[in-house]
Amino acid sequence: xxxxxxxxxxxxxxxxxxxxxxxxxxxxxxxxxxxxxxxxxxxxxxxxxxxxxxxxxxxxxxxxxxxxxxxxxxxxxxxxxxxxxxxxxxxxxxxxxxxxxxxxxxxxxxxxxxxxxxxxxxxxxxxxxxxxxxxxxxxxxxxxxxxxxxxxxxxxxxxxxxxxxxxxxxxxxxxxxxxxxxxxxxxxxxxxxxxxxxxxxxxxxxxxxxxxxxxxxxxxxxxxxxxxxxxxxxxxxxxxxxxxxxxxxxxxxxxxxxxxxxxxxxxxxxxxxxxxxxxxxxxxxxxxxxxxxxxxxxxxxxxxxxxxxxxxxxxxx
Ligand code: UDP
Ligand code: MG
Numbered sequence: 001x002x003x004x005x006x007x008x009x010x011x012x013x014x015x016x017x018x019x020x021x022x023x024x025x026x027x028x029x030x031x032x033x034x035x036x037x038x039x040x041x042x043x044x045x046x047x048x049x050x051x052x053x054x055x056x057x058x059x060x061x062x063x064x065x066x067x068x069x070x071x072x073x074x075x076x077x078x079x080x081x082x083x084x085x086x087x088x089x090x091x092x093x094x095x096x097x098x099x100x101x102x103x104x105x106x107x108x109x110x111x112x113x114x115x116x117x118x119x120x121x122x123x124x125x126x127x128x129x130x131x132x133x134x135x136x137x138x139x140x141x142x143x144x145x146x147x148x149x150x151x152x153x154x155x156x157x158x159x160x161x162x163x164x165x166x167x168x169x170x171x172x173x174x175x176x177x178x179x180x181x182x183x184x185x186x187x188x189x190x191x192x193x194x195x196x197x198x199x200x201x202x203x204x205x206x207x208x209x210x211x212x213x214x215x216x217x218x219x220x221x222x223x224x225x226x227x228x229x230x231x232x233x234x235x236x237x238x239x240x241x242x243x244x245x246x247x248x249x250x251x252x253x254x255x256x257x258x259x260x261x262x263x264x265x266x267x268x269x270x271x272x273x274x275x276x277x278x279x280x281x282x283x284x285x286x287x288x289x290x291x292x293x294x295x296x297x298x299x300x301x302x303x304x305x306x307x308x309x310x311x312x313x314x315x316x317x
Pocket of ligand 2: 092094096198203
């Protein structure tokens with residue numbers, strides 16, 4: 001029974017050695033049969049070299065490196081595609097996804113769960129902006145999206161081979177793994193844990209806009225609610241204008257003088273302009289995504305795949 005660890009990495013020279021050591025230590029009692037696939041966005045530091053050094057000593061360590069920086073979601077998908085394990089765990093290299101959780105995760109999988117999700121109990125070391133976005137984001141997405149995404153779960157998760165294959169079969173190119181796994185379904189288990197702060201280095205995401213973008217991407221990719229919102233607003237505003245018409249008519253019939261003037265007009269025009277631009281923007285978000293899907297560009301380009309042997313896993317061909 002082979003376990004694959006898929007680890008997207010970018011500029012993580014300070015974490016790799018500790019990461020490998022901790023994984024090894026955590027997995028020793030549970031299983032010996034595993035591979036660690038580092039999916040490397042070309043980094044200017046020594047990350048690649050350090051992985052190579054470890055690879056030379058341990059063939060279970062494998063390296064996928066891309067022709068350019070494709071970003072964490074695509075690196076993760078590439079890792080899934082090249083994995084051959086009966087179960088695959090996606091985790092970060094910075095030890096924020098603690099390897100000591102692995103035995104508990106594997107135990108759940110052996111109990112028969114196809115997806116095991118470690119769930120963050122608290123978010124230490126994260127700025128309040130990110131926590132706020134997470135708190136509101138998960139509420140919103142679970143209200144309006146077609147899928148249920150367990151809050152505070154991130155990409156850290158175990159998936160059975162069946163789930164991985166189904167996720168890979170989805171041709172979507174947005175890379176919102178949480179949504180895709182939720183879409184695929186199967187039995188899920190949650191394991192609560194406390195997410196520690198980063199071991200070293202720094203994150204390459206913008207702490208506020210980064211989470212916001214990921215969140216919006218999730219909403220747009222898994223719900224068409226925003227489109228209905230424009231329709232709804234349209235009805236509300238049309239209703240409002242009918243009301244105004246009635247009021248004006250009433251004033252006219254009563255022979256009263258209508259006092260509303262320039263300011264009202266300015267406010268109404270700019271209000272409507274705003275609403276219309278927002279609606280066009282929402283349309284644009286969906287059209288942009290259609291454009292992306294239609295072009296169907298490759299999600300990533302592998303420059304080097306080391307340690308995978310002559311027979312690549314079926315999904316990678
Ligand atoms: N990462 C990556 N490509 C990128 C940015 C990040 O592969 O362009 C990796 C990074 O090395 C780490 C994981 O993705 O292993 C999560 O990144 P980070 O710790 O910065 O994000 P956070 O913990 O804030 O979600
Ligand atoms: Mg991190």
